[in-house]
Amino acid sequence: MTFRQFLSRLADLAVILLRDGAAYAVLIVRAVRGGVSVGSIARYVSCIALLMAAVLGLVDSVQRTLVNDKYLKRYFSYFDIPNGMYKGSLTVEKRDDNEYNVEFKDVSFRYPNAQAWALRHVNLKFRVGEKLAVVGMNGSGKTTFIKLLCRLYDPTEGVILLNGVDIRKYDYDEYMSLFSVVFQDVKLFAVSLGQNVAADTDFDRERVNACLARAGFERRESTLPKGLDTPLYKDYDKDGVEISGGEAQKIALARALYKDAPFIILDEPTAALDPVSEYEVYSHFNSIAGDKTAVYVSHRLASCRFCDKIAVFDAGRIVQTGRHEELLAAGGGKYCGLWNAQAQYFHAGKAPVTPCLYYAG
Numbered sequence: 001m002t003f004r005q006f007l008s009r010l011a012d013l014a015v016i017l018l019r020d021g022a023a024y025a026v027l028i029v030r031a032v033r034g035g036v037s038v039g040s041i042a043r044y045v046s047c048i049a050l051l052m053a054a055v056l057g058l059v060d061s062v063q064r065t066l067v068n069d070k071y072l073k074r075y076f077s078y079f080d081i082p083n084g085m086y087k088g089s090l091t092v093e094k095r096d097d098n099e100y101n102v103e104f105k106d107v108s109f110r111y112p113n114a115q116a117w118a119l120r121h122v123n124l125k126f127r128v129g130e131k132l133a134v135v136g137m138n139g140s141g142k143t144t145f146i147k148l149l150c151r152l153y154d155p156t157e158g159v160i161l162l163n164g165v166d167i168r169k170y171d172y173d174e175y176m177s178l179f180s181v182v183f184q185d186v187k188l189f190a191v192s193l194g195q196n197v198a199a200d201t202d203f204d205r206e207r208v209n210a211c212l213a214r215a216g217f218e219r220r221e222s223t224l225p226k227g228l229d230t231p232l233y234k235d236y237d238k239d240g241v242e243i244s245g246g247e248a249q250k251i252a253l254a255r256a257l258y259k260d261a262p263f264i265i266l267d268e269p270t271a272a273l274d275p276v277s278e279y280e281v282y283s284h285f286n287s288i289a290g291d292k293t294a295v296y297v298s299h300r301l302a303s304c305r306f307c308d309k310i311a312v313f314d315a316g317r318i319v320q321t322g323r324h325e326e327l328l329a330a331g332g333g334k335y336c337g338l339w340n341a342q343a344q345y346f347h348a349g350k351a352p353v354t355p356c357l358y359y360a361g
């Protein structure tokens with residue numbers, strides 16, 4: 001205890017002594033004068049104790065309110081930001097067979113206050129249960145495409161349809177509940193591991209463990225001191241554990257699996273993973289996605305071979321679609337260029353790789 005804290009404690013004690021002393025002094029004076037019976041004195045003493053406890057509680061609450069006021073202001077000002085998005089009221093049909101079809105119809109998009117188009121004339125349909133890979137150079141519009149699909153933004157032009165209906169017409173929260181997404185810039189909360197996976201304080205521990213295992217976090221979890229109850233980061237708990245970017249990505253993947261929505265969307269889910277973990281995600285991708293409709297954004301073209309359809313983005317446009325083999329067999333084109341760039345990278349030092357024939361041959 002510092003000297004300053006000692007003085008403050010002493011002042012508190014003096015106030016308590018003065019306050020209680022005054023109350024008891026009044027009582028004693030009245031008792032001596034014979035105005036109060038012995039029974040009443042006992043009653044008054046307990047009343048004074050109760051009153052003081054209540055006053056202390058009130059003072060404590062006022063103090064806390066004053067301290068938390070600035071944090072609450074920030075919290076409420078965030079929630080007061082108006083959401084300008086159109087919110088429809090149509091119920092999203094709950095389908096046991098996951099029969100959901102999505103279509104982008106001539107969709108173009110410009111970010112607010114930006115001059116350039118991030119997406120231009122995008123047309124794409126994907127089938128129920130299909131595994132769609134989205135590839136392309138940095139800045140080609142892959143993440144923007146995902147953001148529009150999840151209604152984080154609405155198209156500037158064109159329309160996105162779910163089962164033939166404009167997605168803006170659906171109830172916003174219900175529509176959101178269709179998607180399990182792992183975004184490129186994964187963010188976790190400084191709460192327990194279990195709460196991070198479930199995004200809830202109340203969760204099914206067995207299911208959380210199963211999802212963490214499927215996401216490849218099982219071994220690391222076994223090293224955590226309190227298992228699922230281990231706090232992440234040290235913001236609120238000095239016993240919290242720091243986790244790496246790759247570990248955060250696995251936890252985010254487990255969170256997406258726990259949500260168990262009909263669509264699973266992974267925006268570069270392996271970018272921060274080590275080669276073994278990356279291989280595990282690729283090789284288990286079909287079991288991870290199960291019968292869900294999956295959209296998979298990746299720079300690792302080898303992983304796209306497992307997908308039913310690949311959409312190749314370039315400067316905000318879809319320039320090619322098809323299966324891996326079809327796109328390579330087409331000879332030339334953006335996909336071939338990207339594939340060869342990666343193939344040559346792995347064959348550095350060996351004979352130059354003939355464009356596209358490398359794979360086909």
Ligand SMILES: Nc1ncnc2c1ncn2[C@@H]1O[C@H](COP(=O)(O)OP(=O)(O)OP(=O)(O)O)[C@@H](O)[C@H]1O
Nearest residue numbers: 111114118136137138139140141142143144145184
């Ligand atoms: N919030 C934003 N405001 C303005 N422009 C943005 C914003 N986010 C992205 N852009 C621009 O939109 C274009 C597409 O970006 P996007 O993030 O979709 O690319 P990407 O294909 O996902 O790239 P990467 O492979 O690097 O993840 C880029 O030119 C980018 O600069």
Ligand SMILES: [Mg+2]
Nearest residue numbers: 142143144184
């Ligand atoms: Mg991106």
